[in-house]
Amino acid sequence: MIRHFTEHPLAEMNSFHVREHSAHIVEFDQPSDLDTIFAEGNAPGKWFVLGGGNNILFTTRYDGVLIHPVGKNLTIIAEDEQTLSLRADAGIEWDDMVAWCVERGLWGAENLSLIPGTIGASPVQNIGAYGAEAKDIITRVNYFNTAEGKHLTLSKEECHFGYRESIFKHDLRSRAIITSVEFTLHKEPRPNLGYGDLQREVEARGGATLANIRDAVCAIRRSKLPDTAEIGNAGSFFKNPVVDAAIAEDLLARYENMPTYPAADGCRKIAAGWLIDQAGMKGYRKGNVGVHDRQALVLVNFGGATGNEVIALAQEVQRAVFEKFGIRIEPEVNIL
Numbered sequence: 001m002i003r004h005f006t007e008h009p010l011a012e013m014n015s016f017h018v019r020e021h022s023a024h025i026v027e028f029d030q031p032s033d034l035d036t037i038f039a040e041g042n043a044p045g046k047w048f049v050l051g052g053g054n055n056i057l058f059t060t061r062y063d064g065v066l067i068h069p070v071g072k073n074l075t076i077i078a079e080d081e082q083t084l085s086l087r088a089d090a091g092i093e094w095d096d097m098v099a100w101c102v103e104r105g106l107w108g109a110e111n112l113s114l115i116p117g118t119i120g121a122s123p124v125q126n127i128g129a130y131g132a133e134a135k136d137i138i139t140r141v142n143y144f145n146t147a148e149g150k151h152l153t154l155s156k157e158e159c160h161f162g163y164r165e166s167i168f169k170h171d172l173r174s175r176a177i178i179t180s181v182e183f184t185l186h187k188e189p190r191p192n193l194g195y196g197d198l199q200r201e202v203e204a205r206g207g208a209t210l211a212n213i214r215d216a217v218c219a220i221r222r223s224k225l226p227d228t229a230e231i232g233n234a235g236s237f238f239k240n241p242v243v244d245a246a247i248a249e250d251l252l253a254r255y256e257n258m259p260t261y262p263a264a265d266g267c268r269k270i271a272a273g274w275l276i277d278q279a280g281m282k283g284y285r286k287g288n289v290g291v292h293d294r295q296a297l298v299l300v301n302f303g304g305a306t307g308n309e310v311i312a313l314a315q316e317v318q319r320a321v322f323e324k325f326g327i328r329i330e331p332e333v334n335i336l
Contacts, residue, residue, distance in 0.1 A: 002036060003027040010062070014053035015116065017232035018307045022062040025050070029071040029091065031151055031179040034144040037067070043146070048336060049177055051118035052093065055125060055234055056334045059307030067177055069120050074100065077182065085139065085184045090120025094127070097183075102210045106185035108137040110210055111192050113217040116228065116235060120178040124168040125332070126161045130217060131194040135161035140182040143168075147175045163263060164239050164332055224295040232301030233292070237314060238272045238329045251325065272321075272329050273297040279320040289313045311335065 005025040011017050013025075024044070026037055037043070046064030050056065071089035074097065078085040084106055088097050094117050098109045111132035121127070122134040123141045138161075141154045160167040168176055191208035193199040201216035202208055226233055240261075243251075248260050248268035255278070259271040276282060276296035283293035288305035290313070292298040299310055299317075314331060321329050 001027075001029050002033050008066075010053075010058055013050065013068075014056055014058060015228040015232065015234050016057055016301050016305075016307070016310065017228075018058045018301065018305065018310075020058040020061055020307065022050075022064075022066045024065040025068055026065055027068045027070050029069070029089075031071075031142070031144060034146075034151075034177060034179070035149070038144070038146050038149060040149070047146075047174075049120065051090070051121040052116060054116035054228070055121060055332070056336065057234060057307050057310055058336050059311060060336075062336055069118070069177070069179065071179070073180075082188060083184050083186055085182060087142075087180050087182045088119045089180050090118060090178050092119045093117075094119055094122055098214070101185050102214045105187065105210060107188070107190045107210065108132075108185045109183070110213045111198070111217060113214045114221045119181050123159055123161075123166055123178060123181055125164050126166050128164070129221075130198050131192050133161070133163075135159070137183045137185060138181060139184045141178060142180045142182070143172075143176045143178045145172075145175055146177065151179070163242060163269065225298060226292055226294075226300060232303075232305070233298050234333045236272075236297040237299045237331060237333050238276070238297055238317070239332045240269045240272045241275075241327050241329050242267050242269050243327065244268075247327075270327065275321045275325055275327060275329065276317055279317075279324045281317050281320050284316075286313055286316070291317060307335075 008022050008025045010022055011019045044065035047067055050066040050068050069090040071091045073089045075087045077087050095114050098113050101109045111130040115127050115129060123138055127134045138156050141159055143152060145152050193202055197220060198216055201220060202212050205212040205216060242263045245266050245268055252258055259274050261269045263269040273296040281291050282296040284291045288302050289309045290300055292300050299313055318329055321327060
């Protein structure tokens with residue numbers, strides 16, 4: 001079913017609660033609806049997919065069409081003694097699927113508990129937390145190619161996943177609308193407790209069960225991240241920078257407590273939140289916006305802020321980090 005809205009307010013459709021409008025919003029719940037929406041001669045000229053609105057910052061009225069997937073079917077598509085595979089529609093809340101898996105004893109998604117957003121957004125950003133990423137459990141992504149007018153499928157390998165990266169942010173940017181994602185979960189225990197604070201929280205709850213890991217992740221996230229219902233934010237605003245090992249070693253010689261983690265090709269990932277904190281920006285406030293006082297990766301709207309106020313704050317944070325460490329941190333959030 002297709003529903004069309006014009007001049008629609010966006011404050012309740014983005015987690016920053018920025019008060020902008022969209023010229024058009026079109027909801028769809030079936031992949032075939034996209035054939036109608038993008039029918040030859042009627043296709044929108046300017047469009048963007050709006051999922052849960054948790055990774056987006058509006059800086060002005062959106063004068064195109066926001067495509068909003070609302071399909072919520074979750075289907076088991078294969079099962080054997082070791083694994084279970086499922087297909088989840090793009091409109092399902094990510095954490096609802098994680099809870100579904102944990103309740104059924106399926107391993108692989110638990111470290112990604114409580115990440116805000118929808119299933120459709122998960123492959124785009126290759127969402128991740130506590131040593132796990134969406135690509136670890138994704139097997140295929142089904143999407144509509146607006147340039148070709150075709151429904152297509154990509155394997156995990158064809159998605160070109162990287163750290164907060166995928167083909168959907170590059171070659172298929174502005175050409176793909178994800179309609180569903182297929183995942184494979186494991187029935188045998190596979191605890192991933194490489195992050196120290198997570199391991200401590202799990203042990204405090206009695207050990208590495210699925211329920212304990214999910215509860216621990218949720219507790220840690222709630223202790224560090226502000227509730228979007230109480231204060232506008234988009235979670236982690238910046239990506240953790242990835243640098244050459246030599247640069248990381250040089251910085252570690254000067255800052256021995258700097259958190260770093262292995263990345264691809266022998267590089268090192270540095271905790272952006274630590275960099276922002278050490279640059280003196282944690283808890284910084286300027287008017288209606290600020291850097292959260294418990295998690296420096298999070299920029300917040302205290303109320304009434306515009307998207308451009310958030311951008312100005314982000315630029316201040318970037319300058320402070322670069323001046324102290326010589327490292328450029330980049331936004332993780334989509335900016336429109």
